Amino acid sequence: MIPIGEAQQKVLEEIPVLGRERIHILEALGRVLAQEVAAIRDVPSANNSAMDGYALRHEDIAGAEASNPKRVKLIGDSPAGRPYLEPIGPGEAVRIMTGGLIPPGADTVIMLEDTDRDGDYVICSNDPGNGAHVRPRGEDVQAGEVVLPAGTIVRPPEVGMLATLGHAYVQVHQRPLVAILSTGDELVDLDEPFTDGKVVCSNSYSLAAQVAECGGIPLSLGIATDNESDQRARISEGLRADVILTSGGVSVGKYDLVKDTLTQLGMRVKFWKVAMKPGKPLVFGTIGNKPVFGLPGNPTSAMISFEQFVRPALLKMMGHTNLYRPLVNAVLAQDIKVSPGRLHLVRCKLFDKDGTMMAVATGTQSSGALRSMVLADGLLVLPSERSPFSAGDSVSVQVLHSTPLSSHSPYE
Numbered sequence: 001m002i003p004i005g006e007a008q009q010k011v012l013e014e015i016p017v018l019g020r021e022r023i024h025i026l027e028a029l030g031r032v033l034a035q036e037v038a039a040i041r042d043v044p045s046a047n048n049s050a051m052d053g054y055a056l057r058h059e060d061i062a063g064a065e066a067s068n069p070k071r072v073k074l075i076g077d078s079p080a081g082r083p084y085l086e087p088i089g090p091g092e093a094v095r096i097m098t099g100g101l102i103p104p105g106a107d108t109v110i111m112l113e114d115t116d117r118d119g120d121y122v123i124c125s126n127d128p129g130n131g132a133h134v135r136p137r138g139e140d141v142q143a144g145e146v147v148l149p150a151g152t153i154v155r156p157p158e159v160g161m162l163a164t165l166g167h168a169y170v171q172v173h174q175r176p177l178v179a180i181l182s183t184g185d186e187l188v189d190l191d192e193p194f195t196d197g198k199v200v201c202s203n204s205y206s207l208a209a210q211v212a213e214c215g216g217i218p219l220s221l222g223i224a225t226d227n228e229s230d231q232r233a234r235i236s237e238g239l240r241a242d243v244i245l246t247s248g249g250v251s252v253g254k255y256d257l258v259k260d261t262l263t264q265l266g267m268r269v270k271f272w273k274v275a276m277k278p279g280k281p282l283v284f285g286t287i288g289n290k291p292v293f294g295l296p297g298n299p300t301s302a303m304i305s306f307e308q309f310v311r312p313a314l315l316k317m318m319g320h321t322n323l324y325r326p327l328v329n330a331v332l333a334q335d336i337k338v339s340p341g342r343l344h345l346v347r348c349k350l351f352d353k354d355g356t357m358m359a360v361a362t363g364t365q366s367s368g369a370l371r372s373m374v375l376a377d378g379l380l381v382l383p384s385e386r387s388p389f390s391a392g393d394s395v396s397v398q399v400l401h402s403t404p405l406s407s408h409s410p411y412e
């Protein structure tokens with residue numbers, strides 16, 4: 001058994017960053033830029049107004065107040081999109097809307113609320129200060145600036161910025177195609193009859209969902225029986241994918257044939273068995289330069305192994321550099337004793353108690369029990385050499401759902 005950290009490094013050493021593709025900016029949500037994006041023009045491209053009001057020369061209304069109003073003559077309009085292009089002179093003003101271009105000669109905008117109208121004249125009862133409410137050209141972005149470096153994750157603000165800079169398409173790293181094979185004579189798929197003693201092949205679905213959640217493309221290879229030629233045929237079909245995942249058949253039982261099948265297909269084994277619980281029998285290697293993960297069959301072991309090894313690998317392929325789920329400190333709400341020899345990853349719920357983040361295990365930790373995974377916010381990271389753990393101990397939790405939703409509105 002090798003330590004989990006060492007195993008993770010051995011995996012990442014074998015993982016390439018995928019090439020690039022050019023896609024529409026709306027499809028780029030969640031993807032990683034494979035190009036830098038520089039501004040070809042200033043944003044905004046001209047001085048414009050931040051308010052509805054009047055554009056004028058500050059010196060004409062300097063010191064204005066209710067008891068000492070200043071009058072300027074209204075000579076035109078500058079709504080957004082239809083600029084007033086004539087220069088304005090001393091004592092003159094142009095009506096302007098938010099986003100309207102500041103006419104030549106004007107340097108300040110007075111808000112509508114600080115004025116009254118008297119025929120063709122505007123009465124200003126406030127001095128907003130020189131340059132007030134003018135958004136200068138290039139205030140947001142200046143031509144030539146690198147606004148989005150390569151490696152940026154595209155979120156809604158980046159989509160908006162790409163559009164602002166005139167890009168309909170952008171280069172991003174490709175998504176890996178991930179072939180998923182479940183193995184086991186006891187497994188039935190959802191469209192097959194179920195009889196007692198059989199097991200629904202949930203791993204094909206949970207793993208596909210995990211692949212999709214981190215941005216990969218799942219490709220199902222179905223269910224192989226505990227038979228080497230069936231497994232070989234299906235895995236060979238999966239070799240067109242970027243990554244191969246199998247589940248089951250990697251332990252030491254008579255019918256645990258997956259490791260042998262993979263070896264026959266030319267896999268170079270990088271490691272087998274990791275000092276973690278759940279997930280011990282994981283085998284990892286490469287066929288050619290293609291990464292192959294032989295995940296344990298137990299539903300929770302498969303998912304937790306995916307979290308520790310496959311997810312970081314897929315994120316690296318897609319150009320990400322931050323590969324890991326966040327770790328937070330929490331206070332243990334119960335005593336926990338773990339068996340020696342392995343790092344235990346205990347499914348847990350996080351909750352707030354008087355401003356302190358607390359963690360409690362989500363019931364049975366059997367590697368076959370998926371419900372405890374359904375209930376979990378994260379995984380307690382418990383090194384066995386520190387066992388037993390007591391209520392009140394400070395522990396690390398790997399948060400699996402990084403943006404939990406709140407039941408409280410901030411405005412309650």
Ligand SMILES: Nc1nc2c(c(=O)[nH]1)N[C@H]1C(S)=C(S)[C@@H](COP(=O)(O)OP(=O)(O)OC[C@H]3O[C@@H](n4cnc5c(N)ncnc54)[C@H](O)[C@@H]3O)O[C@H]1N2
Binds near residue numbers: 298368
């Ligand atoms: N003598 C030993 N026995 C076991 C050891 C060991 O070290 N010595 N390790 C145990 C550990 S730890 C794990 S984890 C399991 C993993 O075994 P396999 O990867 O060989 O998995 P299987 O035996 O094929 O299946 C285990 C379990 O999971 C169910 N399963 C399998 N595939 C699916 C699927 N696609 N969907 C849902 N459920 C699935 C399967 O029915 C079994 O119940 O080995 C221990 N044994």
Ligand code: MOO
Binds near residue numbers: 367
């Ligand atoms: O290591 Mo296994 O994954 O405990 O059940």
